[in-house]
Amino acid sequence: MVWFKAGPLFEGSEKLTAVYTEKLVSAAEAVRVISSGDNIVVPPGAAEPEVLMEAxxxxxxxxxxxxxxxxLPLREATYLKAGMERHFRHVSWLTSSIVKRGVKEGRAGVMPGYLYEYPQFIRDLDVDVFMxxxxxxxxxxxxxxxxxxxxTIAAAGCAKKVILVVNPNMPRTMGYSVIHISQADMIVEDYTPLLELPKPTIGSIDQSIGDYVCxxxxxxxxxxxxxxxxxxxxxQCLKEKKGLGIHTHFVTDTLVDLVECGAVTNRRKNVHPGKIICSxxxxxxxxYQFMNNNPMFEMHAVSYTNDPLIIARNDNMVAINSVDEIDLLGQCASEPIGPKLYSGTGEQVDFARGAMRATGGKSIVVLHSTHKGRSKIVPMLESGSVVSLSKNDVDYVVTEFGIAKLKGxxxxxxxxALIGIAHPDHRDGLSEAAKKSGLTR
Structure with missing residues (x-):
């Protein structure tokens, strides 16, 4: 099955065709270059080379x-399953729900760091194979x-062996997103549709939060x-806005809605006007079809998109990120709650700091006020919790009960302010805890 209208998987001069054909191998042949103890790097999400992972x-x-x-793997590959840890060990650079169990059971590890640092981490790693x-x-x-x-650019540039899976379902995107055939050691062809992640279900609480963010x-x-x-x-609540621009790490289907309704034009951006900057x-x-050959999109490595100094160059930059829990000082936990290490920081610190340094910038933290009846605004974070956003990195906090401005x-x-946007059932308890700790009178 092929999503895009396409000809052959290669087109060009007779010389390029010959080089392509010479490097073309089966998936089983390609993975023969992998040895015990090797470090393998694969792209996140839908760019994972499934056919090679199974081989x-x-x-x-x-x-x-x-x-x-x-x-961020989007599927539980066979090598991730219990019992495979003697043969394969997953090192998560940003953990998805699929890998959390493996991390908790000690079958996978987590690489901490700010996302904009990851390409340099890769260069410092002894990469044997990029796929x-x-x-x-x-x-x-x-x-x-x-x-x-x-x-991926960093990994392909420093790996001892580079294996590319050519798939006509992969959109051709603009920007710093290309690799030349001369950099590939082997080529494998595959027609499998890319992995998809449906739009999340938006409930009434999410809708209320969205209205406040707007x-x-x-x-x-x-x-x-x-x-x-x-x-x-x-x-979704931004559809009524005008002249919005995008500078982000991830883009999702929601962005297509904002472009098609005219809310996102990118024309008022003072950095990369007219372009959606993403990674x-x-x-x-x-x-994926919307991005294919679309000059509105300009792809960059996270060392650019997530660099706080680059982000800060965008006037009126607004970062919107979810957290799992926040204490009354404004410290946010988005990784484990308590001593259960299973995830990395993600992009929120990069963008919070960049947005708050931008002229007219804002950083917005969003969360439900409760989870299973438990308040997500707490007197203090549970012992062992990792602070993802420090109290100094938090500007606005939004729940379904309103907006709290913390900066300054x-x-x-x-x-x-935080007690004021907590669930009404928990406000008295939070107020009492604040008094006991000396935060309030």
Whole structure:
């Protein structure tokens, strides 16, 4: 099945055709270059080379201690299953729900760090093999990494062996997203549809939060949106805005809605006007088709998109990110709650700091007030919790009960503002806890 109208998986001069054919091998042949103890890097999300990962699994009896480095896997590959840890070990650079169980059980590890640092981490790693999915080759011999640039350019540039899976379902994206056939050691062809992540279901609480977020965003702002239902609800509420721009890490199907309704034009951006600046796409076929050969999109590595100094160059930059829990000082936990390490920080610190340094910038943290009856605004974070956003990195906090402005406020004022947007059933308990700790009187 092929999503895009396409000719052959390569087109160009007779010389390029010959080079392509010479490097073309089966998936089983390609993974023969992998040895025990190797470091393998694969792209995140929909760019994961499924056909190679399954071929690698078939060699499990011959291999041990192979480390697979990846961010945000969208499927539970066979090598991730329990019992495979002697052969393969997953190193998560940003953990998805699929890998959390493996991390908790000690079968996978987590690489901490700010996302904009990841390409340099990759360069410092002794990468034996890079394996990634690309679009068909153009007449100049270039493939596009499509929906995932992130750290892929860095990995392909420093790996001892580069294996490319050419898939006509991978969109050709613009920007710094290409690799030349001369950089590939082997080529494998595959026609499997890309993995898809449907739009999250938006509930009434998400909708209320989105309505409040919309109040904080002016026409002409440049937006970053994190993943998840709450951030997507905020985006849905932006359809009435005008002249918005996008500078973000992830793009999702929601962005297509904002472009098609005219809310996102990118024309008022003072940095990269007219362009959506992003690094990765996580969504459905609709998004992937929208990005294909679309000059509105300009893909960059996370070392650019997520660099706080680059983000800060965008006037009226607004970062919108979900957190799991916040205490009365404004410290946010988005990784484990308590001593259960299973995830990395993600992009929220990069964008919070960048947005708050921008002229007219705002950083917005969103969360439901409760989860299963438990308040997500707490007197203090549970012992062992990792602070993802420090109290100094938090500007606005939004729940379904309103907006709390924390930047420029004292500890007492912060506590009072956060109690004011907590669920009414928990406000008295939070107020009492604040008094006992000396935050309020």
């Amino acid at each position: 690698l699994f078939e060699r499990r009896a011959e291999l041990k201690d192979v480390r697979v480095h990846q961010m 990634g999915t690309v679009s068909p080759m153009d007449e100049h011999g270039y493939f596009s990494f499509g929906v995932s640039v992130d750290y 109040q904080l965003i002016d026409d002409g702002s440049t937006i970053q949106l994190g993943l998840g239902s709450t951030a997507n609800a905020a985006a 990765s796409a996580v969504g459905t076929r609709r998004l 406020k004292t500890f007492r004022q912060r506590a009072e």
